[in-house]
Amino acid sequence: MTELSFNLLHTLEPRRDAYGFALRPQHAQRYREYANIYKEEEGERSDKWKDFLEQIAKSSQPCSSEEEYKERLHAEDTECKAETISESKEGDDSRSGKSISDGSEESDPKKEGQLSKETKTHKLQTWAQIRPSLGAIEKMMSFRVQKRKNMIDERETVNGNHLPSIEEAESLGGASDDEKDCVNETSDDNENATRTEPTPVDEVSPKHFFPWKEELESLVRGGVPKDLRGEVWQAFVGVKARRVERYYQDLVAQEANDGGSKVHDDSSGVFKKWRRQIEKDIPRTFPGHPALDADGRNSLRRVLLAYARHNPSVGYCQAMNFFAGLLLLLMPEENAFWTLVGIIDDYFDGYYTEEMIESQVDQLVFEEVMRERFPKLVNHLDYLGVQVAWISGPWFLSIFVNMLPWESVFRVWDVLLFEGTRVMLFQTALALMELYGPALVTTKDAGDAITLLQSLTGSTFDSSQLVLTACMGFLAVTEARLQELRKKHRPAVLVVVEERSKRGRAWKDSKGLASKLYSFKHDPGSLIEEKECTEGGNNPADGDKSPLESHSSNLDELLNSLNVDSEVDSLPDLQEQVVWLKVELCRLLEEKRGAILRAEELETALMEMVKQDNRRQLSARVELLEQEVTELKQVLADKREQETAMLQVLMRVEQEQRVTEDARIIAEQDAAAQRYAVHVLQEKYEKAMASLAETQKKVVIAESMLEATLQYESGQSKALSSPGYMRILSTSRNDNSTRKMGLLSFGLGWRDKNKGKTTKVEESNESKSTNEGIDPKSSGNETKNEEQET
Amino acid sequence: MGCSSSLPDRTSGRLAGPNIENGGAPDPKNLRVKLVLLGDSGVGKSCIVLRFVRGQFDPTSKVTVGASFLSQTIALQDSTTVKFEIWDTAGQERYAALAPLYYRGAAVAVVVYDITSPDSFTKAQYWVKELQKHGSPDIVMALVGNKADLQEKREVPVQDGIDYAEKNGMFFIETSAKTADNINQLFEEIAKRLPRPPSS
Ligand SMILES: Nc1nc2c(ncn2[C@@H]2O[C@H](COP(=O)(O)OP(=O)(O)OP(=O)(O)O)[C@@H](O)[C@H]2O)c(=O)[nH]1
Numbered sequence: 008m009t010e011l012s013f014n015l016l017h018t019l020e021p022r023r024d025a026y027g028f029a030l031r032p033q034h035a036q037r038y039r040e041y042a043n044i045y046k047e048e049e050g051e052r053s054d055k056w057k058d059f060l061e062q063i064a065k066s067s068q069p070c071s072s073e074e075e076y077k078e079r080l081h082a083e084d085t086e087c088k089a090e091t092i093s094e095s096k097e098g099d100d101s102r103s104g105k106s107i108s109d110g111s112e113e114s115d116p117k118k119e120g121q122l123s124k125e126t127k128t129h130k131l132q133t134w135a136q137i138r139p140s141l142g143a144i145e146k147m148m149s150f151r152v153q154k155r156k157n158m159i160d161e162r163e164t165v166n167g168n169h170l171p172s173i174e175e176a177e178s179l180g181g182a183s184d185d186e187k188d189c190v191n192e193t194s195d196d197n198e199n200a201t202r203t204e205p206t207p208v209d210e211v212s213p214k215h216f217f218p219w220k221e222e223l224e225s226l227v228r229g230g231v232p233k234d235l236r237g238e239v240w241q242a243f244v245g246v247k248a249r250r251v252e253r254y255y256q257d258l259v260a261q262e263a264n265d266g267g268s269k270v271h272d273d274s275s276g277v278f279k280k281w282r283r284q285i286e287k288d289i290p291r292t293f294p295g296h297p298a299l300d301a302d303g304r305n306s307l308r309r310v311l312l313a314y315a316r317h318n319p320s321v322g323y324c325q326a327m328n329f330f331a332g333l334l335l336l337l338m339p340e341e342n343a344f345w346t347l348v349g350i351i352d353d354y355f356d357g358y359y360t361e362e363m364i365e366s367q368v369d370q371l372v373f374e375e376v377m378r379e380r381f382p383k384l385v386n387h388l389d390y391l392g393v394q395v396a397w398i399s400g401p402w403f404l405s406i407f408v409n410m411l412p413w414e415s416v417f418r419v420w421d422v423l424l425f426e427g428t429r430v431m432l433f434q435t436a437l438a439l440m441e442l443y444g445p446a447l448v449t450t451k452d453a454g455d456a457i458t459l460l461q462s463l464t465g466s467t468f469d470s471s472q473l474v475l476t477a478c479m480g481f482l483a484v485t486e487a488r489l490q491e492l493r494k495k496h497r498p499a500v501l502v503v504v505e506e507r508s509k510r511g512r513a514w515k516d517s518k519g520l521a522s523k524l525y526s527f528k529h530d531p532g533s534l535i536e537e538k539e540c541t542e543g544g545n546n547p548a549d550g551d552k553s554p555l556e557s558h559s560s561n562l563d564e565l566l567n568s569l570n571v572d573s574e575v576d577s578l579p580d581l582q583e584q585v586v587w588l589k590v591e592l593c594r595l596l597e598e599k600r601g602a603i604l605r606a607e608e609l610e611t612a613l614m615e616m617v618k619q620d621n622r623r624q625l626s627a628r629v630e631l632l633e634q635e636v637t638e639l640k641q642v643l644a645d646k647r648e649q650e651t652a653m654l655q656v657l658m659r660v661e662q663e664q665r666v667t668e669d670a671r672i673i674a675e676q677d678a679a680a681q682r683y684a685v686h687v688l689q690e691k692y693e694k695a696m697a698s699l700a701e702t703q704k705k706v707v708i709a710e711s712m713l714e715a716t717l718q719y720e721s722g723q724s725k726a727l728s729s730p731g732y733m734r735i736l737s738t739s740r741n742d743n744s745t746r747k748m749g750l751l752s753f754g755l756g757w758r759d760k761n762k763g764k765t766t767k768v769e770e771s772n773e774s775k776s777t778n779e780g781i782d783p784k785s786s787g788n789e790t791k792n793e794e795q796e797t
Numbered sequence: 798m799g800c801s802s803s804l805p806d807r808t809s810g811r812l813a814g815p816n817i818e819n820g821g822a823p824d825p826k827n828l829r830v831k832l833v834l835l836g837d838s839g840v841g842k843s844c845i846v847l848r849f850v851r852g853q854f855d856p857t858s859k860v861t862v863g864a865s866f867l868s869q870t871i872a873l874q875d876s877t878t879v880k881f882e883i884w885d886t887a888g889q890e891r892y893a894a895l896a897p898l899y900y901r902g903a904a905v906a907v908v909v910y911d912i913t914s915p916d917s918f919t920k921a922q923y924w925v926k927e928l929q930k931h932g933s934p935d936i937v938m939a940l941v942g943n944k945a946d947l948q949e950k951r952e953v954p955v956q957d958g959i960d961y962a963e964k965n966g967m968f969f970i971e972t973s974a975k976t977a978d979n980i981n982q983l984f985e986e987i988a989k990r991l992p993r994p995p996s997s
């Protein structure tokens with residue numbers, strides 16, 4: 008029913024992946040792209056694993072051989088036959104016809120005939136040993152189960168809910184009493200050595216025991232080959248060490264009896280609730296998967312019901328349907344049961360219980376780790392109003408089933424089951440954030456962010472990248488660190504849970520009381536019916552039902568059973584039934600009397616309830632206040648956001664200021680250069696003036712000389728009297744003055760030009776300095792001073 | 798308003814300029830609301846959302862683990878658009894412990910029951926009480942009786958739903974995710990009842 012049929016079906020059905028799961032149409036294309044990569048990877052890892060298994064078989068299991076396995080298998084064949092389940096196929100509601108039968112019962116012709124009247128029995132192999140080549144791995148992992156068992160035996164506190172690490176477990180190797188397994192031969196001589204070592208974590212012995220452990224780890228990270236996966240997982244979870252012979256069959260038989268004839272005990276109301284939920288969920292578990300046909304669904308039902316019986320503190324929790332379904336695809340029914348037991352009881356202890364405490368704790372822990380690792384991303388999500396737990400919650404609870412593409416789910420589970428802790432859960436979630444964080448920070452609203460992350464996660468086809476990022480990128484996320492954080496956050500969760508259960512009880516009690524009082528007064532019988540319809544609607548805390556509740560629940564069960572039993576005529580011994588009924592009837596009557604007394608008590612209780620109402624109002628107000636606080640916190644966060652925005656603006660202004668400052672300095676430098684130029688020119692001008700003065704002096708000298716000459720000449724020309732000479736002299740004097748004027752006007756002109764320039768600089772200075780807030784006049788004054796200097 | 802005419806255009810329905818709740822004034826023409834679906838397991842919450850968002854009905858829907866998210870934008874007749882950010886929660890009782898994570902800060906809560914299951918109606922009342930105590934004070938609540946196509950199996954009278962909703966100031970409607978009956982109406986009616994930010 009398992010692997011074979013898939014391989015067949017997936018070749019026929021192109022809309023499903025290699026595991027037989029439906030592909031979302033939007034992913035079909037990408038899946039096709041990756042299908043070849045997967046095939047290649049699969050081929051590689053098959054070879055690697057084969058070599059590896061051969062190697063460890065040689066080194067550690069000289070006496071175990073395939074022949075022996077076959078022999079054992081043969082021997083078990085008869086056992087397997089005994090462990091088959093005769094199954095009814097009469098449609099959806101097969102509860103009544105389902106029963107477990109062992110060989111002797113089956114040969115009972117009366118029974119057989121009875122069953123086959125309306126049902127077709129058929130056989131399924133329900134248990135199979137894993138191949139011996141995996142024995143060494145199984146052995147290694149079994150130690151940790153043993154260790155865990157010891158731990159639980161020693162102290163009943165389950166708070167340190169994790170499997171001991173492999174190292175720890177290995178060192179306990181000697182303590183394992185794994186009977187007649189040939190590995191014992193090799194481990195025997197180590198026994199004393201380990202025993203003498205007091206510390207649980209031993210650095211030497213694991214290497215000594217399992218020198219290939221590291222190699223195995225890297226192989227696991229590379230993925231477990233498909234055809235080995237089911238068995239390797241069982242080895243990891245330590246199914247062999249967990250299994251108790253016939254335990255599963257007994258649970259199934261118990262359930263079949265109870266489900267059919269409704270034996271009553273205090274908890275049967277709870278079982279009924281789980282049964283109902285399981286029925287609701289079975290058709291919604293991998294709908295359409297070829298392996299989950301009628302038989303597959305029956306197996307799923309049995310595994311889930313058996314688990315609920317095995318561990319009533321968990322019972323049935325949505326999500327387990329997917330886990331059990333997934334395991335059933337990889338292994339026979341009983342093996343799937345024990346693997347599920349390992350996963351839920353150990354790996355996820357406290358996760359799926361009624362209060363779901365550990366899953367809530369893990370969310371707080373994850374958020375803290377996220378803030379540490381991706382502060383920017385978390386800031387952005389905060390800004391959008393997205394809580395990390397909205398997204399990571401479903402990831403953790405489903406162990407990524409339905410969240411990632413199947414290949415990736417399997418790869419993550421490979422590592423998770425190998426490690427024996429929930430570290431991989433965190434690492435995978437962090438890896439997804441690492442891969443998709445950059446895209447997330449570009450989103451503009453909460454809806455877009457969540458939609459984007461969901462769809463990116465759903466198309467994480469590159470499973471190798473995901474697993475490697477997870478395992479290599481977050482080495483600091485260790486079990487020890489997580490335990491520390493869990494310890495830190497657990498109290499907060501416990502407070503809320505406590506609060507909730509109180510509230511739940513209050514609601515339940517008040518409602519139950521009111522309506523019960525009412526109906527009891529009108530018609531004592533209706534009490535039972537009333538209970539019937541509130542039962543499902545009531546709040547969790549079934550564990551701590553008030554005595555009243557469980558009391559009436561008993562009543563209810565009794566009546567129910569009476570009704571049903573009277574209808575069932577196929578019961579083996581009617582006489583016995585009648586006697587039993589009579590006894591029950593007496594008890595019922597007695598209880599009825601008790602109930603009437605109770606009713607009176609209830610009335611007083613009701614009065615008390617009214618008083619309590621006050622308290623509830625108070626707590627409501629407290630909660631309102633709390634809400635206000637959270638709102639204020641929100642506002643605070645907003646304010647902080649605004650602050651950062653303001654800071655950014657401020658920074659930008661500052662930058663601008665710096666730019667202006669620079670500009671001003673440049674302008675000043677310019678001005679200085681100009682001042683220098685002016686100075687030089689001034690000097691030149693002065694020189695020119697000086698030379699002019701000299702020339703003038705020369706001219707004066709020349710004039711005086713000329714006059715002297717003239718006088719001299721006039722003395723002569725008195726005789727000659729020639730006016731033309733005079734004319735020549737006066738023109739030369741005019742010439743001189745125009746030259747003088749030219750120089751002056753040049754100097755003035757340059758000065759004017761320069762002045763124009765400085766005013767321009769001043770203007771630009773002014774316009775910028777308004778931004779800076781620097782007094783524009785000061786720089787203006789400087790230029791004015793310059794002018795004055797000029 | 799028929800179902801078909803009100804079917805939102807899936808591409809152009811997207812908001813051009815999203816308005817972030819935290820910063821800036823919300824755009825009165827383009828609303829964004831967080832909506833949460835609560836109710837017993839199997840009443841059809843996921844089916845209602847899928848019908849509304851994808852227009853499909855899958856009789857073998859998947860069990861919801863934790864919660865799942867989908868968003869959908871509708872256009873109203875007054876040309877405002879409303880983008881629903883929908884959180885579909887898990888129905889099993891114990892998951893109620895996680896529900897506050899999702900209904901906190903939600904503007905709308907849709908409490909769903911199955912008209913063929915009185916248990917689920919009781920459970921719906923539990924949710925209404927819880928929301929009244931712990932939800933946002935101005936939360937818009939709708940009570941939805943789903944699987945209305947199963948008239949012959951009805952066990953919760955319409956009048957019970959109407960009465961209870963009226964008593965608690967809720968909007969009431971019976972729907973069928975299977976036939977799509979009243980699904981769009983449900984969301985349109987919710988959109989109409991949303992408190993509008995003052996248009997500036
Ligand atoms: N006839 C009918 N069946 C419906 C309708 N809606 C849902 N269903 C059926 O009810 C089953 C459960 O519906 P879901 O939507 O998965 O229920 P849910 O409320 O999401 O349940 P949880 O995820 O467990 O909380 C589906 O498999 C459908 O077959 C409806 O309108 N009519």
Ligand SMILES: [Mg+2]
Nearest residue numbers: 842843860861
């Ligand atoms: Mg759902």
